[in-house]
Amino acid sequence: VYRGSVKDFQGFDANQDAEALYNAMKGFGSDKEAILDLITSRSNKQRVEICQAYKSLYGKDLIADLKYELTGKFERLIVSLMRPPAYGDAKEIKDAISGVGTDEKCLIEILASRTNQEIHDLVAAYKDAYDRDLEADIVGDTSGHFKKMLVVLLQGAREEDDVVSEDLVEQDAKDLLEAGELKWGTDEAQFIYILGRRSRQHLRLVFDEYLKIAGKPIERSIRGELSGDFEKLMLAVVKCIRSTAEYFAERLYKAMKGLGTRDNTLIRIMVSRSEIDMLDIREVFRTKYEKSLYNMIKEDTSGEYKKALLKLCGGDDDAAGEFFPEAAQVAYRMWELSAVKVELRGTVQPAGDFNDDGDAQVLRKAMKGLGTDEGAIIEVVTKRSNAQRQQILKAYKAHYGRDLMADLKSELSGSLAKLILGLMLTPAQYDAKQLRKAVEGAGTDESVLIEIMATRNNQEIRAINEAYQEAYHKSLEDDLSSDTSGHFKRILVSLALGNRDEGPEDLTQAHEDAKKLADVSSNDSSDSLETRFLSILCTCSYPHLRRVFQEFIKMTNHDVEHAIKKRMSGDVRDAFVAIVRSVKNKPAFFADKLYKSMKGAGTDERTLTRIMISRSEIDLFNIRGEFIDLFDKSLHHMIEKDTSGDYRKALLVLCGGED
Numbered sequence: 052v053y054r055g056s057v058k059d060f061q062g063f064d065a066n067q068d069a070e071a072l073y074n075a076m077k078g079f080g081s082d083k084e085a086i087l088d089l090i091t092s093r094s095n096k097q098r099v100e101i102c103q104a105y106k107s108l109y110g111k112d113l114i115a116d117l118k119y120e121l122t123g124k125f126e127r128l129i130v131s132l133m134r135p136p137a138y139g140d141a142k143e144i145k146d147a148i149s150g151v152g153t154d155e156k157c158l159i160e161i162l163a164s165r166t167n168q169e170i171h172d173l174v175a176a177y178k179d180a181y182d183r184d185l186e187a188d189i190v191g192d193t194s195g196h197f198k199k200m201l202v203v204l205l206q207g208a209r210e211e212d213d214v215v216s217e218d219l220v221e222q223d224a225k226d227l228l229e230a231g232e233l234k235w236g237t238d239e240a241q242f243i244y245i246l247g248r249r250s251r252q253h254l255r256l257v258f259d260e261y262l263k264i265a266g267k268p269i270e271r272s273i274r275g276e277l278s279g280d281f282e283k284l285m286l287a288v289v290k291c292i293r294s295t296a297e298y299f300a301e302r303l304y305k306a307m308k309g310l311g312t313r314d315n316t317l318i319r320i321m322v323s324r325s326e327i328d329m330l331d332i333r334e335v336f337r338t339k340y341e342k343s344l345y346n347m348i349k350e351d352t353s354g355e356y357k358k359a360l361l362k363l364c365g366g367d368d369d370a371a372g373e374f375f376p377e378a379a380q381v382a383y384r385m386w387e388l389s390a391v392k393v394e395l396r397g398t399v400q401p402a403g404d405f406n407d408d409g410d411a412q413v414l415r416k417a418m419k420g421l422g423t424d425e426g427a428i429i430e431v432v433t434k435r436s437n438a439q440r441q442q443i444l445k446a447y448k449a450h451y452g453r454d455l456m457a458d459l460k461s462e463l464s465g466s467l468a469k470l471i472l473g474l475m476l477t478p479a480q481y482d483a484k485q486l487r488k489a490v491e492g493a494g495t496d497e498s499v500l501i502e503i504m505a506t507r508n509n510q511e512i513r514a515i516n517e518a519y520q521e522a523y524h525k526s527l528e529d530d531l532s533s534d535t536s537g538h539f540k541r542i543l544v545s546l547a548l549g550n551r552d553e554g555p556e557d558l559t560q561a562h563e564d565a566k567k568l569a570d571v572s573s574n575d576s577s578d579s580l581e582t583r584f585l586s587i588l589c590t591c592s593y594p595h596l597r598r599v600f601q602e603f604i605k606m607t608n609h610d611v612e613h614a615i616k617k618r619m620s621g622d623v624r625d626a627f628v629a630i631v632r633s634v635k636n637k638p639a640f641f642a643d644k645l646y647k648s649m650k651g652a653g654t655d656e657r658t659l660t661r662i663m664i665s666r667s668e669i670d671l672f673n674i675r676g677e678f679i680d681l682f683d684k685s686l687h688h689m690i691e692k693d694t695s696g697d698y699r700k701a702l703l704v705l706c707g708g709e710d
Contacts, residue, residue: 055326056333056365059094065104068093072101073109081120083355090132091362095326098133124314125356131322137172140165141180143319144173148192155197155280157319158189160302162204163287164295170207196239197281203247204288210250220253224260231276232265239277246288254292266394271676274710296331297339299324303332304340307351317352317360325363333368338613343368395638397668398675398707401436407446410435414443414458415451423462425697432474433704437668440475466656466698473664479514482507483522485661486515490534497539497622499661500531502644504546505629506637512549538581539622545589552591556598564591565602568611581623584615588630596634638673639681641666645674646682649693659694659702667705675710685710 071089075082090098105113114133121129131139140161147154165173177185186205193201223245230241249257261269273285290298299320306313306320324332336344345367348360410431417424432440447455456475463471473481482503489499507515519527531543567583587599603611615627632640641662648655648662666674678686687709690702 054328054330055324056329056363057091057094057325060092060097063093063097063100065097065100066108068097068101069104069108069113072105072113076116076120083121083125084358086117086121086129087125087355087359087362090129091359095132095135099135102133123356124318124352125354125359127314128318128322128356128359131318135176136323136326137169137176138180139319139323140169140173141177141185144177144185144189145181148188153192155193155283156316158193158201159280159284159287160316160319162201163284164291164298167207167209167211170205174205174207193280195281196243196277197279197284199239200243200247200281200284200288203243209248210253212250213252215250215253215256217256220256220260223249223253223257224264227257227261227269227272228265231272237276239281242273242277242285246285246292251292254289258289258293267676268680270680274679294335296328297335299328299332300336300339300344303336303344304347307347312351317348321360321363325365329363329365333364333366337368338610341616395670396672397666398671398705399433399436399667401439402434405435405439405442407439407442408450410439410443411447411450411455414447414455415453418458418462425463425467426700428459428463428471429467429697429701429704432471433701437474437477441477444475466660466694467696467701469656470660470664470698470701473660474667477514477518478511478665478668479518480522481664482511482515483518483527486519486527487523487530490530495534497535497625498658500535500543501622501626501629502658502661504543505626506633506640509549509551509553512547516547516549535622537623538579538585539626542585542589542623542626545585550590552595554592554595556592556595558598561595561598562602564595564599565606568599568603568614569607569609580618584619584627588627588634593634600631600635636677638670639677641670641674642677642681642686645678645686646689649689654693656694656698659690663702663705671705672707675706675708679710 068089072086075085075089093101102113105111105116114130117130117133118126131142134142143157144161147157161173162170174185177183177188186202189201189205190198226241227245230238245257246254258269261272265272270286270289273282273289277285287298290301302316303320306316320332321329333344336342336347340347345361345364348364349357352360413427413431417427431443435443444455447453456472459471459475460468476484485499486503489496503515504512516527519525519530523530528544528547531547532540535543564587568587570583588596591599600611603609603614607614612628612631615624615631619627629640632643644658645662648658662674663671675686678684678689682689687703687706690699690706694702
C-alpha cells in the first residue's frame with residue numbers, strides 16, 4: 052500500500068507545467084503561490100520530466116531559474132523537490148562533509164535509514180554528480196568506530212532474507228550482551244557486525260531476545276557502552292530497524308520543538324519521505340506527541356515555506372481524529388517492551404556500616420549551637436534506608452530525650468526541609484501526608500491524588516490507609532469521598548480499597564474485557580463507558596491488564612490510552628491514563644512526571660520532591676534509565692541544571708549517579 056503523501060498528478064502534461072512555471076517566473080517578480088502549488092502536487096518522477104520539458108522549450112535550466120527567482124528556506128525546499136531522491140541524498144551528504152566541520156547528524160540520518168537499493172543509488176548519484184568516490188570522501192572526513200560503521204552501511208549489503216533462524220537470534224543477542232554489558236570495555240566490532248549486516252526482521256527479534264536476557268532494551272546498553280557520534284549512529288540504526296517512521300517522527304519533532312527551527316532537517320525529511328512513508332510518520336507523530344505534524348509545522352513556520360511544507364505533509368490528523376495501523380504497531384511494540392519483566396532497583400540502599408547511635412550523634416552535633424551543618428544532615432539522611440532512618444529517630448530520642456523531626460524542622464527551611472523531613476517519615480506516612488495536603492483546605496490537588504492512588508500496590512495502599520487513620524483520625528476513603536465527586540470519586544474509592552487482583556493473566560477473559568472497553572454502542576447508564584473502564588482498570592491484576600491492552604490493540608488498531616483520551620475528559624480521563632501508564636511501564640510514568648516538573652520556566656518542587664522520596668528505594672534506578680531513553684538527557688543533569696544549593700545536593704545523592 053502506497054504510504055506517501057505526494058502522488059502522481061492525474062492528467063499530467065510536462066510541457067504544460069513547464070510553460071506554467073516559465074510564466075510564473077517571467078517579468079518582474081515571481082508568482083510563488085503558483086510555483087509551490089504546481090511543484091508540491093507533482094511526483095518526483097513528474098518533476099524530472101518537467102525539468103526536461105523546460106529545457107527543451109526554453110533552452111534554460113529550470114533549477115537554475117528557480118534558484119534565481121526564489122530565496123531563503125522556500126528556495127531550498129523547492130529546489131530540493133526538483134532533484135531525484137538519490138541526487139538529493141548525494142547533495143545533502145556533500146554539503147555535510149564539505150568545508151570546515153562535518154554535519155554528523157545528516158550523515159547518520161541518511162545512512163542509518165536508507166534501504167540497500169537506496170544506498171546503491173546514492174553512491175552512483177554521488178559519483179555522477181561530483182565525480183568522486185563517496186566512501187573515500189566519508190573515510191577522509193570521519194574517524195574511529197563511527198567511520199567503520201558508516202563504511203559498513205555504505206556497502207548496502209544488509210541481509211534481506213525474511214527467514215529467521217531462532218538459534219542465530221539467540222546467539223546474536225548473547226554476543227551483543229557479552230560484547231558490552233558483560234565485558235570489561237566494549238567489543239565495538241561485534242556491535243558493528245551484527246547491527247550493520249543482519250536483516251531488519253532478524254534484528255527486531257534479536258532486540259526482543261536481548262531485552263529478555265539483559266533486562267534492559269538494547270538502546271540503554273548502547274548509551275552505556277558507546278559514546279559520541281558512534282553511539283548516536285548505532286542508536287539511529289536501532290530506531291530505524293524498529294520503525295523508520297517512528298525515527299523520522301522523532302527527528303521532525305526535535306527539529307521544531309523549543310526555540311528556533313532546524314530548517315535543514317525539516318526540509319530534508321519532508322522532501323525525502325513525501326513519497327515513501329509520510330502518512331506513517333504523521334500517524335506516529337500524532338500518537339507520540341499528542342499533536343499533529345501538520346499543526347506543529349503550521350505553528351513553527353511561515354509564508355510560502357509553510358504552505359509548501361503543509362502541502363507535502365498532506366493533511367491534519369488532529370482534524371481527522373483517526374488512529375492508523377502504523378501508530379498501532381508502535382503502540383503494540385511499546386506494550387511488548389513494557390510487558391517484559393525487569394528487575395526494579397532503587398538508588399538508596401541500606402548503609403553497610405550502619406550505627407544508629409553514631410548517626411544520632413552526628414545529627415545532634417550538626418544542629419547544636421549557632422548555625423546548622425546542612426551537609427552533615429544530608430550525608431546521613433540521604434545515605435540511609437528508610438528502615439535505618441526509623442532506627443535513628445528512636446536512638447536520637449533515647450540518647451537526647453528530644454524529637455529529631457522537631458529539631459530538623461526548626462533548623463532547616465524551604466525545599467531542603469521538605470525533602471529531609473519527607474525522608475524521615477515511613478513511605479506510608481509520607482503518602483498519607485501528601486494525600487491529606489491534597490484534600491484539605493480550599494481546592495483539591497487532583498494530580499497528587501491520581502499519582503499516588505494510581506501507582507501504589509495493594510500492600511502500599513493498605514499501609515497508607517492505616518497511616519492516614521492514625522495521623523488524622525479519619526478514614527482515607529471518607530476524605531476522598533467528601534472532597535471529590537462523580538466517576539472520579541468512584542475511581543479513587545475503588546483504588547483506596549487496595550483489593551486489586553494479584554493473579555496471572557487470563558487470555559480468554561482478557562479478550563472479553565478488551566471487548567467491553569472497545570464497546571461504544573451501549574446506551575445502558577448502569578453500564579456506562581466509565582463504569583466499564585473502572586470495573587476493569589481498578590480491579591484486575593497488572594499482568595492481566597497488560598494482556599487486555601494487547602487484545603485491545605489487536606481488536607481496534609487503537610492503543611487503550613488513545614481511546615481514553617478521545618472518549619473521556621477531565622480528572623476521569625487523567626486517572627484512567629495514569630493507571631494505564633502505570634500498568635504499561637511505571638518507571639516511564641514517573642520519568643515523564645519528573646521531566647514535566649523541571650522543563651520550562653520554574654520548577655514544580657513539590658512533584659520533584661515527592662517522586663524522588665517515594666521512588667528512591669523502589670525503582671528510581673529504572674526511572675533514570677527511562678528518563679534518558681525518553682528525553683535524551685539524564686535525570687542527574689536535569690536536576691543539576693534546574694535546582695540549587697543544599698536542596699540540589701540532597702536530590703543528587705538520592706538520584707544515585709550520572710547516566
